Amino acid sequence: MKIAYFDIDGVLANDTHRVEHAQNKRWDDYFHPESVAADAVWQQGQDAVSRAQVDGWTIAYMTGRWEALRGVTQAWLDEHGFPAGELVMRPLEVTAPLAALKAGMLEEITSDPNVEQIVLYDDDPEVVREVQKRLGHSAAIHCTWHIKRAALVAEAIA
Numbered sequence: 001m002k003i004a005y006f007d008i009d010g011v012l013a014n015d016t017h018r019v020e021h022a023q024n025k026r027w028d029d030y031f032h033p034e035s036v037a038a039d040a041v042w043q044q045g046q047d048a049v050s051r052a053q054v055d056g057w058t059i060a061y062m063t064g065r066w067e068a069l070r071g072v073t074q075a076w077l078d079e080h081g082f083p084a085g086e087l088v089m090r091p092l093e094v095t096a097p098l099a100a101l102k103a104g105m106l107e108e109i110t111s112d113p114n115v116e117q118i119v120l121y122d123d124d125p126e127v128v129r130e131v132q133k134r135l136g137h138s139a140a141i142h143c144t145w146h147i148k149r150a151a152l153v154a155e156a157i158a
């Protein structure tokens, strides 16, 4: 089995209308369920999912959103016609940086002998760098249709 994991915010979901909250570290506002539910779809993301599906990849999702948002996230994926698939989220008790968290989860997934190949589509350059460092260059694809201003990213993760 080969599995393509898709990040959600910035890859499939257009979070432009709430990203200022991330800049100000107002995470409760950035991840407010009503706000998250209102995200539009990035067409480029939807196209990437379709292409991966045609190429024989099992479609799955991997997001830094907390488990508390599972209901609203799954409903959003269903509403916008994304294929059913495993949804990997940030466990409630885990506060590890996103890059380490996702790379670690992917390492665990690849330790399953049934998994021949994985790839993560992600818009976060730190995540892409860490996953490629641990699992090889082909394990991550940097999605660049939603490039946030560098200053915004620096402020948000500081």
Ligand SMILES: [Mg+2]
Pocket: 007, 008, 009, 010, 011, 122, 123, 124
């Ligand atoms: Mg993202």
